[in-house]
Amino acid sequence: MCVTYVAQGGAYVAIACDIAAGILSGRAAVQAAAKKAAQEAAEVAAKEAAKRVAKEAAEQAWKAIPKAEKAIVDKVLKGKLPREAFDKLSESTKKAVIERMKQTAQNPSGAMKDAATKLNQARVDYLEGRLANPPGGIGNF
């Protein structure tokens, strides 16, 4: 009898151990999954933050460009000045202009967004030398 109880007790202990092990392994799996999810979320957040920082930096860089240089860019894009006038601007100014134009091209909304995107993308393409002729105004799109 006593032996039976001991054997049964051992079996219960074994079962309990199995259950505990299962719980622990399940918990470990859950913890691992949670850790992975947290890592992925952190990576996404870091990428978003980096994008936001880059965008804000581009905005500040654009704002820092003197008005006479912004006017030169406008005249180049209308064909009133040759593209060389843009090429002569400082590297940082050119980079800031192109970055802001790209953001503008990527950002339109509404029923006329195709025309707005095409015009602003053409502005980028012309300044970067991929388009032979200045884009001019919206009427061309």
Add this chain to the structure above:
Amino acid sequence: MLRPPKFMFMGLQSPAIYLGATDWEMNKHVFINGEKVEGNDTPWNAVVADLLIDQNERKLVGVTFAIRKPDFCEPMRRIANRLDRRVVRYNDLQQDSEKRLYQAAGDAPHIEIYWSTARQPGFELAQILCGQWFWWYAATRTENSESSVIAFGVADLDELLSDHRLILPDLHLPKLDVRFA
């Protein structure tokens, strides 16, 4: 004026206008009402502007800027409220008529600058660049501070009118004191 003006400055603190008959010399310093000003983008970096028109008579009555960054909506509402409501309006597209006006432009709030009224208001896509237009800020005050916005100016106005087949309405506004030095 038989020939359309080449450029325009519109006072935003009270309705007043300056029309220039010759090209605007970008490298000169600008003084408005005796105060030195600096031209730059909108306070929230809009880069492009579109047109407000009277559809009946194809008159250019103003310009409009979308505010696509939600963070800037409240500051811009405050700035618009500090400026003259007859000239500057923060439009959050709450009314059906406003939504209809901006159907083609999406649902972002807009800042509108008017120099005339429209019997049949319309929106016209133009995507004109900062470089052709500038907001003018008091040079002595902190950049982008809410009190530093003085005026709005647009160059190549004659070409803008011609490209969009628009005319300028008769403007019965006081003259804005603009000097170049």
